[in-house]
Amino acid sequence: MVQNGKPLLEVKNLYTYFFTESGIVQALDGVSFDVHRGEPVGIVGESGCGKSVTAQSILQILPRNGKIIAGEVNFRGYDLLKFNEKQMNHVRGKYISMIFQDPMTSLNPVMRIRDQMVDVISMHRGVDEFEATEIAIKMLEAVGIPEAESRVYNYPHEFSGGMRQRILIARALALRPELLIADEPTTALDVTIQAQVLDIIRNMQQRHNLGMMLITHNLGVVAETTKRVHVFYGGRVVESASTRTVFKHPMHPYTRALLASIPSFLQKKGKLATIPGVVPRLINPPKGCRFHPRCRYATDICKTRPPVVEIDKDHFVACHHYDKLGEWEDEEY
Amino acid sequence: MRKMTESVEYTFEQYLDETAEETLLRIRNLKKWYPVTENRVLFSRVVGHIKAVDGVSIDIPRGKTMGLVGESGCGKSTLARTVVRLEPFQAGTLFLEDQNISSFKSRREELAFRRRVQMVFQDPYASLNPRRLVMDIIKEPLDIHRKDLGREEKKRMVVELLQTVGLEAYHALRYPHEFSGGQRQRIGIARALILQPDLILLDEPVSALDVSVQASILNLLHDLQEQFGLAYLFIAHDLSVVKHVSDFVSIMYLGRLVEVGPVEEVFNHPTHPYTVSLLSAIPIPDPDIEKARIILQGDVPSPINLPPGCRFHPRCYKAQKVCSEIEPELREVRPGVWSACHFPEEGFEVLKFIGLEEKEVKIGKDTSTGKASSKASVTEGKTSIGNKETEV
Numbered sequence: 001m002v003q004n005g006k007p008l009l010e011v012k013n014l015y016t017y018f019f020t021e022s023g024i025v026q027a028l029d030g031v032s033f034d035v036h037r038g039e040p041v042g043i044v045g046e047s048g049c050g051k052s053v054t055a056q057s058i059l060q061i062l063p064r065n066g067k068i069i070a071g072e073v074n075f076r077g078y079d080l081l082k083f084n085e086k087q088m089n090h091v092r093g094k095y096i097s098m099i100f101q102d103p104m105t106s107l108n109p110v111m112r113i114r115d116q117m118v119d120v121i122s123m124h125r126g127v128d129e130f131e132a133t134e135i136a137i138k139m140l141e142a143v144g145i146p147e148a149e150s151r152v153y154n155y156p157h158e159f160s161g162g163m164r165q166r167i168l169i170a171r172a173l174a175l176r177p178e179l180l181i182a183d184e185p186t187t188a189l190d191v192t193i194q195a196q197v198l199d200i201i202r203n204m205q206q207r208h209n210l211g212m213m214l215i216t217h218n219l220g221v222v223a224e225t226t227k228r229v230h231v232f233y234g235g236r237v238v239e240s241a242s243t244r245t246v247f248k249h250p251m252h253p254y255t256r257a258l259l260a261s262i263p264s265f266l267q268k269k270g271k272l273a274t275i276p277g278v279v280p281r282l283i284n285p286p287k288g289c290r291f292h293p294r295c296r297y298a299t300d301i302c303k304t305r306p307p308v309v310e311i312d313k314d315h316f317v318a319c320h321h322y323d324k325l326g327e328w329e330d331e332e333y
Numbered sequence: 334m335r336k337m338t339e340s341v342e343y344t345f346e347q348y349l350d351e352t353a354e355e356t357l358l359r360i361r362n363l364k365k366w367y368p369v370t371e372n373r374v375l376f377s378r379v380v381g382h383i384k385a386v387d388g389v390s391i392d393i394p395r396g397k398t399m400g401l402v403g404e405s406g407c408g409k410s411t412l413a414r415t416v417v418r419l420e421p422f423q424a425g426t427l428f429l430e431d432q433n434i435s436s437f438k439s440r441r442e443e444l445a446f447r448r449r450v451q452m453v454f455q456d457p458y459a460s461l462n463p464r465r466l467v468m469d470i471i472k473e474p475l476d477i478h479r480k481d482l483g484r485e486e487k488k489r490m491v492v493e494l495l496q497t498v499g500l501e502a503y504h505a506l507r508y509p510h511e512f513s514g515g516q517r518q519r520i521g522i523a524r525a526l527i528l529q530p531d532l533i534l535l536d537e538p539v540s541a542l543d544v545s546v547q548a549s550i551l552n553l554l555h556d557l558q559e560q561f562g563l564a565y566l567f568i569a570h571d572l573s574v575v576k577h578v579s580d581f582v583s584i585m586y587l588g589r590l591v592e593v594g595p596v597e598e599v600f601n602h603p604t605h606p607y608t609v610s611l612l613s614a615i616p617i618p619d620p621d622i623e624k625a626r627i628i629l630q631g632d633v634p635s636p637i638n639l640p641p642g643c644r645f646h647p648r649c650y651k652a653q654k655v656c657s658e659i660e661p662e663l664r665e666v667r668p669g670v671w672s673a674c675h676f677p678e679e680g681f682e683v684l685k686f687i688g689l690e691e692k693e694v695k696i697g698k699d700t701s702t703g704k705a706s707s708k709a710s711v712t713e714g715k716t717s718i719g720n721k722e723t724e725v
Contacts, residue, residue, distance in 0.1 A: 046543035160632045190404035191570060192629045195614035199628055217543060220616025244620045261548035262618055263577035265600075271555065272548035272577070278513055279543075 006077065007034035008211040009058070009096075009179055014071035016050075016057045023283040027053045027066070029235040029290075032308075035179065038209040040202075042222035042243065045232030046258075048279055051215045054232075055181045059096060060088055075179070094124045097172035101184035103164035107156040113140075114152045117171050124175045139170035143200050162193035166200060173204055179211040186221060198225060219262055223247055228314075231255050234280050234290030237308075241315040251317040254291045289319070297321050345593070345663040345671050349392045356430075357532055357564050358393040358416070358450070363425035365408070365415045369637055383636045385411040386422070387588035391566075393532060398558070398565040400579030400596060402572060402611070404633055408588040409568045410455075413534045416566075417452050418443075429532075448478050451525035455537035457517035461509040468505040471495070471524050478528055490527065497560075498523045499553060515546035519553065526557065532564045539574060551578060572615050576600050584608050587636055587644040590663060594670035601684065604666045604677035606649050612683050625686055643675070651676050 016028040028050050035041045043051050056062045058073050058080065073080040080091065092098075100106045108116055117136040118129055127135070133152070140148035143166040156164060165185060172180060182201065186194040202225055205212050214226055222229055223243060230240040231252065239252040250256045260273035277294040280286050286293050292302035299321070306318045346361060353359065365386040370377040385408040393399045403409045415422045426435045429446060437443040451474075454460035461470055468491055475487045482490075492502045498519040509517055518538060525533050535554070539547040551574065557563060569575050575582060575596070582599050584592040584607065592605040603609045613626040629648045634640055640647050646656035655675055663671040666679075 046545060162632055190633075191572065191614045192404060192610060193632065194616070195626060195628050196630075198616070218616060219544070219618040223618045223620045223622075224616050247618060247620050258545060259618065261545045263548070263551065263573045265573050265576060265615065265617060271552055274549040274552060275545040278515070 005036075007074075008037045008039075008076065009035040009213075010072070010074040011054070011058065012072040012074065014054070014057055014073065015069040016053055016062065016066060016071075017069050018063070018066045020065060020283075025282045026285055027235050027282055028057065029282075029285070031071075031232075031235070031237055033230045033237055033240055035211045035213055037178070037211050039228065040205055040210075040212040040214060040226045042226035042229040043213055043215045043232060044217065044219065044222055044229055044258075046217060046279060048282070049232040050235040051217075051232055052183055053235075055098065055183050055213065055215060058181065059092055059098060061092075093120055093172075093177070094175050095177055096179045096181065097175065097177040098181040098183065099165070099168050099172050099185045101187050103161055103168055103188065104156070106168055107164060109156050112153050112155055113159075113167055117152075117167075117174060120171065121174050135174055136170070139174045140167065142173075143167075143170045143204070144196070145170070160193075162189055162197060165189060165197050169197070169200060169204065173208065173210075176208065177210070179213070180205070181213045181215070183215045184217070185214070187216070187218070194221075201225065219247075219259065231258070234285060235282055236290060236318065237316075238291065238319070239317045241312075241317075245312075245315055251311060251315070251322045252291075252319050253295050253297055253321075297324065343665070345590075345665075346390050348665065348671070349390060353392065355394045355397075356392045357395040358391075358566075359426075359428040360389060360391045360393075360412075360416065361426045361428070363389045363412065363415060363422055363427070365411055365420060365422045381637050384588045384639065385636060386415060388425075389585070389588070389590055391583055391590070391593075393564050393566055394581070395531070395564055396558070396562045397580040398567050398578055400575040400582040401566060401568045401585060402570065402575050402582060403585035404570060406587075406633055406636065407585045408636075409585050410536050412585075413452065413536050413566060413568055417447075417450060417534060444478060448528045449530050450532045450534070451528065451530040452534040452536065453518070453521050453525050453538050455540055457514050457521055457541060458509075460521055461517055463509055465508070466505065467495075467507055467509065467512075467520055470509070470520065471505075471527055474524065474528050491523075494523045494527055497557075498526070499549070513546075514542050515550060518542065518550055522550075522553065522557070526561070529561065530563070532566070534566045534568070536568045537570070538567075540569065540571065547574070554578065572600070572611060584611070587633065587639065589644060590671075590673065591645065592670070592672045593663065594667075598667065598670050602667075602670075602681055603683060604670060604672040604679070604681070605645075605674045606651050606676075606678065607645050609678060609681060609683075609686075610648075610650075613687055615687075617687065622687065643673075 011034065012032050014028050014031045018025040018027055031054060043054065045051050057068055068081060114133055114136060118132040121127065121132040121135050122129060137148045137152055140152060145151055145163060145166055159167065185201065186197050189197060198221065214222065216222055226243050229243050229246040230237050231246065233254050239246065239250065239255045246255060247259065250259060257273060257275045261275065263272060275294050280290055288303035289306045292298040301320050306320050308316050308318045309322060310316055311322065363386055366382040366384050368379045369381045369383060371380045389412060391399065401409050414420050416427065426433060428434065429449060434446050471491045471494065472487050475482060475490065491505055495502060495504055500516065500519055512520065539550050542550060558565065567575065567578055579596040582596045583590050584605065586607050592599055592603065592608045599608065600612060603612055610627045610629045627650060631648050634647065642657040642660055646652040649656065661673045661675050663673045666672045666677045
């Protein structure tokens with residue numbers, strides 16, 4: 001799906017490093033991607049691949065030892081990295097909202113839901129408390145909290161995990177942001193509750209024409225919710241394309257291996273494909289393509305940084321050997 | 334097929350007993366209730382019970398895998414912990430083959446049981462002692478159970494086993510923090526294996542792992558089962574994983590079994606509305622699928638305050654008046670498939686319903702053909718159709 005015009009969010013060559021006692025962690029190493037207005041985009045990868053750091057870098061909410069070394073984060077044409085803290089506070093919540101993985105720790109346990117929402121709403125939308133309460137109740141109703149009018153005065157512990165995640169969605173959307181970053185929004189939830197929450201996220205995304213970055217390791221969730229996918233590995237984007245292309249015609253060996261390792265609902269009992277080796281440590285990452293030590297197609301050239309190749313309109317892959325796909329096809333991936 | 338009658342003459346337990354030849358572990362009517370107390374100044378008073386496991390019967394056949402599925406709080410982990418007696422239980426009986434192991438008469442009997450039944454836990458970060466070497470962690474069961482072995486012999490066994498689970502001999506002299514999550518889970522598996530048990534209870538063994546690591550652990554478990562003839566009780570909430578590893582499956586809801594049977598039967602033609610909803614809720618990694626799904630309303634109720642009648646009826650799309658009055662018992666709905674529902678589904682086809690059909694979904698191959706029409710009409714109530722993916 002190619003969109004015309006400027007993207008809503010454009011991340012260009014982003015480098016984020018963490019300075020730790022044991023060395024410099026190159027968490028993001030030249031990450032580029034964009035999100036268009038009204039487009040749900042998936043960010044996929046395994047733990048430690050830089051998905052969450054990307055979100056934190058965009059909003060500049062990195063832990064203290066994390067630093068953005070270089071790059072641009074263009075949002076509606078403005079480079080957010082040039083903004084000062086006060087300007088960023090204006091952007092956070094109002095223009096870019098975020099939902100976190102753990103619905104328990106993202107809500108203040110000693111504040112009523114109303115107070116937690118009203119604070120934000122009245123500050124950013126410039127309305128008085130009563131109006132803000134009304135907006136809060138309306139948002140809670142929209143995400144399916146029963147009896148929102150009375151439950152808005154409850155505390156977080158009085159809600160279940162699924163309900164709390166709904167509250168977070170309501171709070172994130174109360175300010176009518178243009179971009180929603182959802183970092184593993186359903187990972188902590190049960191499968192039936194996950195289905196409910198995803199349904200709400202999808203509905204809200206469509207109704208408000210939100211640009212959305214859905215960060216997850218669950219490929220099923222990505223397939224059902226997004227239109228475009230960026231696959232992360234070792235702090236870099238290794239493949240980006242439309243969701244359908246990534247799932248049906250993946251070009252990067254890592255994407256292919258990742259897809260093959262999911263137990264399919266149809267697959268009979270037997271062996272799953274695995275990826276040899278372990279995820280690289282980013283303190284001392286492999287030279288060149290970061291996947292090459294685990295890649296079965298790696299050659300000497302892979303020890304140099306792979307080019308990002310445009311295979312098709314809107315299909316990018318970072319691999320030296322992507323064009324040998326035909327030869328690989330018959331193998332057992 | 335036996336007749337389904339309102340009076341339950343032929344019970345699930347009788348059925349299990351009749352088919353018990355190959356059974357390794359028999360769990361019968363197991364009940365584990367936690368008291369809820371109200372604290373006063375000088376005394377505390379029991380005001381109710383959390384019925385975590387409320388009369389569950391499961392048979393685990395020798396050398397096979399029984400999957401146990403349910404949402405958080407349904408009692409699946411409690412069941413496993415109770416079976417290995419990390420928790421005492423209120424009622425029920427346990428048999429390992431013909432031996433009653435509901436209570437141990439002597440320490441020797443208990444040790445004999447533990448030698449044959451071992452457990453692997455969910456969190457590979459919390460289940461290994463951070464201050465002990467891997468060698469000592471894996472060797473500990475031998476120190477307790479195999480006093481006949483010499484020191485060198487035990488060490489040799491540990492090293493051998495490390496290699497069996499895909500680690501190296503030199504890993505024995507490292508501490509748990511030096512390993513990744515997947516490697517730690519291998520250490521946990523090695524610890525469970527060292528006594529050469531007959532049965533391993535796996536409590537969410539891959540839930541904390543990334544997909545590619547998960548795949549390698551599932552492969553390892555599969556190989557070990559073939560090599561040693563192990564039986565598994567595989568507890569998980571990921572249904573694709575359970576389908577992949579299990580021979581039989583038991584679905585649990587709020588402390589009770591709702592459906593039991595061979596995994597292919599249950600997952601392809603579920604009869605209990607809860608199973609149907611669970612299966613339709615799985616996100617499928619295929620953007621071509623135009624998916625119909627039943628989205629359950631509400632949350633799992635609190636196990637302190639159970640709904641009357643069928644425990645699932647407040648969320649059920651098929652619920653009728655009788656469901657809130659009479660609690661359904663497990664009944665045989667098809668040969669080998671037991672379901673605890675007043676109105677079980679008949680001839681329900683999951684693959685058709687979620688749009689997968691019988692076609693093979695192969696990664697990297699185009700399977701855009703054959704979009705199944707959603708059969709949402711099968712079920713009344715809250716269904717919603719997923720978005721159709723825009724073609725490139």
